[in-house]
Amino acid sequence: MDYILAILVGLFIALGVYLLLSRSVIRMLLGMTIFGNGVNLLIFTAGRVTREIAPIVPPGLETPEGPIANPLPQALILTAIVIGFSMFCFLLVLAYRAYQSLDADNTDTMRLAEPERAPEPPLSY
Amino acid sequence: MNTLIFRTLAPLIVATMLVFSLYVCLRGHNEPGGGFIGGLIAAAAIAVFGMASGVEEVRRALRVDPMAIAGFGVVMAGASGLMSLFIEAPFMTSIWLYLPLGDTTVPISTPLFFDLGVYCVVFGTLASVALALEASDEENH
Amino acid sequence: MSQNALPTAMIETLTAIGDWLVVLPIVLALMGGALLLMLRQTGKLSLLAALVVVGAIIACDIGLLIRIAAEGPVSMTMGRWLPPFGISLTADIFGAAFALAAAVVTLAVLAYAEIERGEPEQGDGFHPLVLLLLGGVTGAFLTGDLFNLYVWFEVMLIASFGLLVLGGGAAQLDGAVKYGFLNFLATTLFLLALGLSYGLLGTLNMADIMRVAPMADPAAMAGIAALLLLAFGMKAAAFPINAWLPASYHTPPAAVSALFAGLLTKVGAYALLRALVAILPASRDLLEPVLLALAIGTLLVAPLGAIAETNLRRALGFLVIGGIGAVLAGLALPSPAAIAGAGLYIFHAIVTMTALYMVAGLIERRSGARDSRQMGGLYAADSGLSVLFFVLILAAAGVPPLLGFWPKLLLIEAGLAAGGWGYGLVAALVANAVLTLIAGTRLWAHIFWRNAPEAVAPRRHRDGIGFAAAGLLAAAIVAAGLWPNPLIAGAHMAAADIVDPAHYVAATGLAAVEPGERE
Numbered sequence: 001m002d003y004i005l006a007i008l009v010g011l012f013i014a015l016g017v018y019l020l021l022s023r024s025v026i027r028m029l030l031g032m033t034i035f036g037n038g039v040n041l042l043i044f045t046a047g048r049v050t051r052e053i054a055p056i057v058p059p060g061l062e063t064p065e066g067p068i069a070n071p072l073p074q075a076l077i078l079t080a081i082v083i084g085f086s087m088f089c090f091l092l093v094l095a096y097r098a099y100q101s102l103d104a105d106n107t108d109t110m111r112l113a114e115p116e117r118a119p120e121p122p123l124s125y
Numbered sequence: 126m127n128t129l130i131f132r133t134l135a136p137l138i139v140a141t142m143l144v145f146s147l148y149v150c151l152r153g154h155n156e157p158g159g160g161f162i163g164g165l166i167a168a169a170a171i172a173v174f175g176m177a178s179g180v181e182e183v184r185r186a187l188r189v190d191p192m193a194i195a196g197f198g199v200v201m202a203g204a205s206g207l208m209s210l211f212i213e214a215p216f217m218t219s220i221w222l223y224l225p226l227g228d229t230t231v232p233i234s235t236p237l238f239f240d241l242g243v244y245c246v247v248f249g250t251l252a253s254v255a256l257a258l259e260a261s262d263e264e265n266h
Numbered sequence: 267m268s269q270n271a272l273p274t275a276m277i278e279t280l281t282a283i284g285d286w287l288v289v290l291p292i293v294l295a296l297m298g299g300a301l302l303l304m305l306r307q308t309g310k311l312s313l314l315a316a317l318v319v320v321g322a323i324i325a326c327d328i329g330l331l332i333r334i335a336a337e338g339p340v341s342m343t344m345g346r347w348l349p350p351f352g353i354s355l356t357a358d359i360f361g362a363a364f365a366l367a368a369a370v371v372t373l374a375v376l377a378y379a380e381i382e383r384g385e386p387e388q389g390d391g392f393h394p395l396v397l398l399l400l401g402g403v404t405g406a407f408l409t410g411d412l413f414n415l416y417v418w419f420e421v422m423l424i425a426s427f428g429l430l431v432l433g434g435g436a437a438q439l440d441g442a443v444k445y446g447f448l449n450f451l452a453t454t455l456f457l458l459a460l461g462l463s464y465g466l467l468g469t470l471n472m473a474d475i476m477r478v479a480p481m482a483d484p485a486a487m488a489g490i491a492a493l494l495l496l497a498f499g500m501k502a503a504a505f506p507i508n509a510w511l512p513a514s515y516h517t518p519p520a521a522v523s524a525l526f527a528g529l530l531t532k533v534g535a536y537a538l539l540r541a542l543v544a545i546l547p548a549s550r551d552l553l554e555p556v557l558l559a560l561a562i563g564t565l566l567v568a569p570l571g572a573i574a575e576t577n578l579r580r581a582l583g584f585l586v587i588g589g590i591g592a593v594l595a596g597l598a599l600p601s602p603a604a605i606a607g608a609g610l611y612i613f614h615a616i617v618t619m620t621a622l623y624m625v626a627g628l629i630e631r632r633s634g635a636r637d638s639r640q641m642g643g644l645y646a647a648d649s650g651l652s653v654l655f656f657v658l659i660l661a662a663a664g665v666p667p668l669l670g671f672w673p674k675l676l677l678i679e680a681g682l683a684a685g686g687w688g689y690g691l692v693a694a695l696v697a698n699a700v701l702t703l704i705a706g707t708r709l710w711a712h713i714f715w716r717n718a719p720e721a722v723a724p725r726r727h728r729d730g731i732g733f734a735a736a737g738l739l740a741a742a743i744v745a746a747g748l749w750p751n752p753l754i755a756g757a758h759m760a761a762a763d764i765v766d767p768a769h770y771v772a773a774t775g776l777a778a779v780e781p782g783e784r785e
Contacts, residue, residue, distance in 0.1 A: 056156070056157070057155075059155070082161075
């Protein structure tokens with residue numbers, strides 16, 4: 001199981017990097033999401049895939065009966081998913097607004113803040 | 126979206142979802158559930174309400190700006206953590222109070238107030254996002 | 267494992283009230299930001315509340331610093347769970363001093379922002395976002411847990427997104443896209459390194475990692491350290507991965523630029539210092555050639571960028587990057603003196619860069635232009651502003667007797683003592699100072715000395731507040747430069763604690779647990 005998950009993590013991250021290399025903002029956004037999911041899966045795998053029993057203590061007991069799945073990676077991933085999702089939402093809105101006001105989905109043509117042919121600085125005082 | 130059926134049913138759906146969101150929030154201490162998921166459900170209810178009756182109506186019904194609810198949630202969650210200052214324990218140590226109430230005892234604890242704070246934060250943020258999206262939708266039509 | 271064999275997981279002793287000082291700056295900032303969110307329709311009251319909250323944070327930071335100076339690092343682990351189960355907040359001298367500097371410049375920026383905001387725009391969320399940013403930055407400086415550090419990075423990132431697009435000009439959106447993608451990528455890479463180190467070590471508490479990392483496979487740890495270097499290097503805008511900074515820092519209002527320049531990259535630099543020198547020193551030794559190349563590259567390329575740039579705030583952005591080069595130089599040298607220099611440089615850069623951007627904002631207001639080619643003649647109109655800009659440029663370049671000189675002196679001494687590649691670093695540091703001076707004085711000459719291309723706008727009635735805020739920061743830089751002994755002594759003490767983390771680990775209460783006891 002670990003090996004399959006490890007290969008899957010590699011595929012996710014490769015796909016994410018490939019999409020991030022694109023010039024189109026929307027593809028970069030999808031790349032970021034896939035990359036982030038690959039990382040989440042990596043944390044899940046790094047926490048050891050042991051039991052499929054949910055880490056919930058039954059009523060009336062102080063500790064769970066028998067082995068359970070490791071809850072810490074799940075907590076880490078939950079946090080990372082929430083943060084990653086909010087970032088994704090923000091960037092999506094940002095990309096849309098940038099598309100509306102700059103009329104550009106191609107990062108090569110987004111040169112308003114960094115003019116492409118900026119005049120050279122004066123040579124004398 | 127403004128069909129008669131939807132507008133008639135929406136208040137029922139919204140009320141059920143709001144009650145259910147509180148139930149999910151309160152059972153969260155020992156079982157699956159909690160403030161986060163409860164707040165999500167409540168925000169979804171608000172979004173449904175907004176679809177059915179329009180954003181203005183929802184804002185009137187809420188009385189308070191949703192972002193202010195989120196701010197209140199953060200203050201409540203932070204204050205529940207600070208309570209442990211009084212028992213000389215580290216930040217966020219839980220304090221339990223068993224309140225005898227008739228035949229049963231009701232456990233009241235600082236994690237409960239933390240969870241309610243989370244509920245308010247999630248509800249406030251997502252409700253204001255949903256209302257903003259619906260408002261810009263209405264402008265376009 | 268039977269239940270009896272479990273080691274104790276709870277803290278039984280009472281917590282000293284003084285330990286709360288490590289939590290309060292963060293909690294105050296976050297709760298204060300939330301309160302301001304509730305008050306955001308109230309205009310002037312919002313500013314007043316923000317100033318009071320930041321003032322209280324400064325008081326807590328000073329108290330924390332005094333306590334650390336007296337008793338060593340202060341730590342508190344949440345909810346009575348022993349580390350590594352509970353999340354620790356641990357502050358040493360560097361963390362607390364940077365948190366203090368960050369709160370002070372935030373106070374100055376809050377006052378400065380009033381000149382730009384004009385008539386109070388109802389509820390635009392500026393004050394809550396500034397406090398959220400301060401909360402994230404303070405949290406990053408004071409945390410003792412890697413995952414918690416990731417969360418504070420994201421808090422910072424969300425707040426800075428909000429501030430960057432406030433107002434929503436097209437250029438701001440353009441800058442925000444580049445800033446957003448590259449910083450989000452950096453935090454995701456950090457998360458990747460986190461996942462790997464959790465898988466290898468089974469812990470994310472910084473003090474705990476210091477104890478168990480030497481027993482892990484050095485090659486795997488070096489890989490994690492390299493990922494951390496890439497992630498934090500992006501955050502700090504080190505040379506080959508700095509493109510987002512000059513693309514975005516000049517687009518928002520000057521107050522926001524000033525806050526970013528003072529806080530964001532410094533958190534990245536601090537995280538590098540913490541991760542590579544304090545937590546994974548063995549991996550740092552392996553990565554030393556990379557750090558050397560990064561440091562020399564950043565030191566030399568950044569001021570060259572500033573020389574080639576005519577947009578005033580973009581040129582200053584390159585000077586911010588140059589300062590990161592000096593910090594990297596400290597990390598590339600293995601001696602405690604170099605770490606003291608790097609830490610002191612971060613402290614200096616937080617104050618100097620904020621003040622520089624504030625002055626740049628004032629210059630833009632007077633001249634009505636953003637490009638230094640369209641400015642001129644400001645010296646006749648406002649000689650006070652020209653003195654201020656000149657002093658800050660000298661401080662950024664590291665000319666004695668200003669604050670910027672002393673960390674560079676420590677670094678150069680450490681470089682000469684190290685020999686070998688240390689000489690290369692010394693040469694790069696000196697060249698950086700000279701190039702920064704060339705870039706800065708030329709900007710000064712163009713803006714203040716040259717004949718005015720057009721009439722200079724008269725001083726507006728509120729500009730005095732901004733001038734006073736920047737002036738006070740500059741005065742602090744001059745005063746700290748003239749009496750540097752307490753700062754240098756503090757930096758040496760802090761560096762000693764970084765090199766030998768015994769105090770840091772003991773503060774979290776971990777020393778009692780033997781390494782073999784877990785598993």
